[in-house]
Amino acid sequence: MESEYILECINLSKSYGTIPALRGVNLRLCRGRIVGLLGPNGSGKTTLIKLANGLLTPTDGEILINGMKPGVETKKIVSFLPDRDFLPAWMTIEKAMRYVRDFFPDFRLDAASEMIARLGLDPKQKIRTLSKGNREKVSLISAMSRDAKLYLLDEPIAGVDPATRDYILETILQNYAENSTVVISTHLIADVEKILNDVVFIKNGSVDLYRSADEIRETEGMSVDALFREVYRW
Amino acid sequence: MVGKLFKYEFKYYLRWLIPIMSGCVVLALTSKLFYLVRDVQELYLITQMVYSTYTMLIGAAVVLGYVIVALRFLKSTFTQEAYFTHTIPVKPSTLLNVKFASGALFMIVIIAGAVGSFIMMFTGSVFSTVTKGVADMISSAFRENALGNFILGVFEVILLSLLVIFVEILHPYAACAIGQRMKSKTGGAIMWYFIIFAIIRAGSTLFMIGNLSWISALESIEESGRVVPTVSPHLIMWIYISVVLAVDLTFYFITRHRLKKKLNIT
Numbered sequence: 001m002e003s004e005y006i007l008e009c010i011n012l013s014k015s016y017g018t019i020p021a022l023r024g025v026n027l028r029l030c031r032g033r034i035v036g037l038l039g040p041n042g043s044g045k046t047t048l049i050k051l052a053n054g055l056l057t058p059t060d061g062e063i064l065i066n067g068m069k070p071g072v073e074t075k076k077i078v079s080f081l082p083d084r085d086f087l088p089a090w091m092t093i094e095k096a097m098r099y100v101r102d103f104f105p106d107f108r109l110d111a112a113s114e115m116i117a118r119l120g121l122d123p124k125q126k127i128r129t130l131s132k133g134n135r136e137k138v139s140l141i142s143a144m145s146r147d148a149k150l151y152l153l154d155e156p157i158a159g160v161d162p163a164t165r166d167y168i169l170e171t172i173l174q175n176y177a178e179n180s181t182v183v184i185s186t187h188l189i190a191d192v193e194k195i196l197n198d199v200v201f202i203k204n205g206s207v208d209l210y211r212s213a214d215e216i217r218e219t220e221g222m223s224v225d226a227l228f229r230e231v232y233r234w
Numbered sequence: 235m236v237g238k239l240f241k242y243e244f245k246y247y248l249r250w251l252i253p254i255m256s257g258c259v260v261l262a263l264t265s266k267l268f269y270l271v272r273d274v275q276e277l278y279l280i281t282q283m284v285y286s287t288y289t290m291l292i293g294a295a296v297v298l299g300y301v302i303v304a305l306r307f308l309k310s311t312f313t314q315e316a317y318f319t320h321t322i323p324v325k326p327s328t329l330l331n332v333k334f335a336s337g338a339l340f341m342i343v344i345i346a347g348a349v350g351s352f353i354m355m356f357t358g359s360v361f362s363t364v365t366k367g368v369a370d371m372i373s374s375a376f377r378e379n380a381l382g383n384f385i386l387g388v389f390e391v392i393l394l395s396l397l398v399i400f401v402e403i404l405h406p407y408a409a410c411a412i413g414q415r416m417k418s419k420t421g422g423a424i425m426w427y428f429i430i431f432a433i434i435r436a437g438s439t440l441f442m443i444g445n446l447s448w449i450s451a452l453e454s455i456e457e458s459g460r461v462v463p464t465v466s467p468h469l470i471m472w473i474y475i476s477v478v479l480a481v482d483l484t485f486y487f488i489t490r491h492r493l494k495k496k497l498n499i500t
Contacts, residue, residue: 055497056499100318103235
């Protein structure tokens with residue numbers, strides 16, 4: 001049974017010791033949207049994504065994926081791209097893709113192979129021998145080759161050159177499954193703005209704003225990037 | 235899904251198993267050469283050095299095995315690969331069971347390899363002496379209608395050995411699971427390893443003292459000119475088995491609880 005919302009946070013809080021990372025977040029994300037989770041460094045974006053993946057446990061409140069707490073069933077429908085290398089470095093690209101496919105039946109090996117070829121990567125090359133940018137591309141391919149219901153992409157364009165950023169965004173647009181939701185966490189707003197349907201501003205662990213990108217442009221008369229700079233000016 | 239988890243655990247361990255086992259064979263064969271010329275007086279010093287090096291390296295192979303198992307658990311469950319491991323749609327307890335079972339199997343193979351290496355080196359007079367000794371024990375037990383007792387004894391030794399191997403695997407697992415709450419997961423794991431190590435050492439010392447006091451307080455009988463306590467050796471073995479099993483289970487449940495309820499992949 002499908003829940004109305006793909007991701008729901010109810011009074012969600014998370015603290016690391018005495019330091020709060022999220023403070024009573026209430027958020028409901030609809031299906032079939034590309035959502036930008038935007039905020040300055042240390043605002044709680046990564047914590048929220050990790051909570052959705054079950055990598056962290058909430059201090060208070062709850063987070064639901066398709067109406068369920070993070071667990072075996074939610075992991076089947078969530079594709080996660082962390083902000084660091086996560087594939088076994090001793091594997092070749094080809095083997096790493098098979099590795100992901102073995103655990104996720106919705107993984108499309110043909111789509112992954114096509115993306116690898118388009119990027120000019122050698123499938124026989126070991127992950128540990130790849131450059132940082134290429135490792136990020138391989139990670140993105142592994143996440144976007146799945147037919148998931150929710151894609152959680154943590155800083156997918158940080159640390160890559162502008163040309164690669166465009167390629168990554170294009171890859172996201174071309175490969176996410178229909179009626180799926182893509183959450184892109186980033187602070188590089190100008191780069192991602194063009195593909196976003198909705199925008200969530202997060203600061204100091206609280207959601208400041210959750211609106212559609214078009215609505216922001218119409219009502220505020222400025223781009224999402226400009227609004228972000230205005231709201232979060234030091 | 236469990237089969238696939240095992241597949242990748244085995245793939246990882248196989249990368250280490252082949253060189254370690256090959257090393258054991260090469261070391262055994264090299265030492266064997268010197269064993270054959272052990273009576274040549276001029277080579278006495280070199281022979282002794284080769285034996286010592288061989289024994290140390292075989293011991294080091296077993297220690298290396300434990301380090302590999304611990305690092306595999308740390309890397310795949312709490313650092314780097316953890317970001318993938320914990321998104322696999324399986325229960326945390328399944329993950330732990332697969333990792334533990336494959337790690338234990340890896341260690342059993344390594345230890346069997348080390349023992350096999352010793353047998354290979356000493357094949358000849360020493361080996362035949364050992365096998366003759368074992369055969370004598372079996373036939374003597376059979377003659378005295380104590381074969382059941384002998385089999386039970388062998389079973390107890392094997393069980394206790396396995397439980398001790400499991401402790402050495404689950405101890406770093408528990409240390410990693412508790413240490414993951416700290417900023418440096420590797421540092422936390424090392425710190426907790428030594429804290430648990432100290433607790434175990436203190437506990438085992440107290441246990442040994444208590445055990446010896448208990449045995450010495452028991453009534454003793456004189457047998458073939460020796461004073462022997464009336465307590466059955468099987469009872470002592472089962473006390474040891476129960477204690478080691480309790481330690482195993484404690485480590486296992488600490489690790490499982492941490493993975494299930496207190497996961498902290500930061």
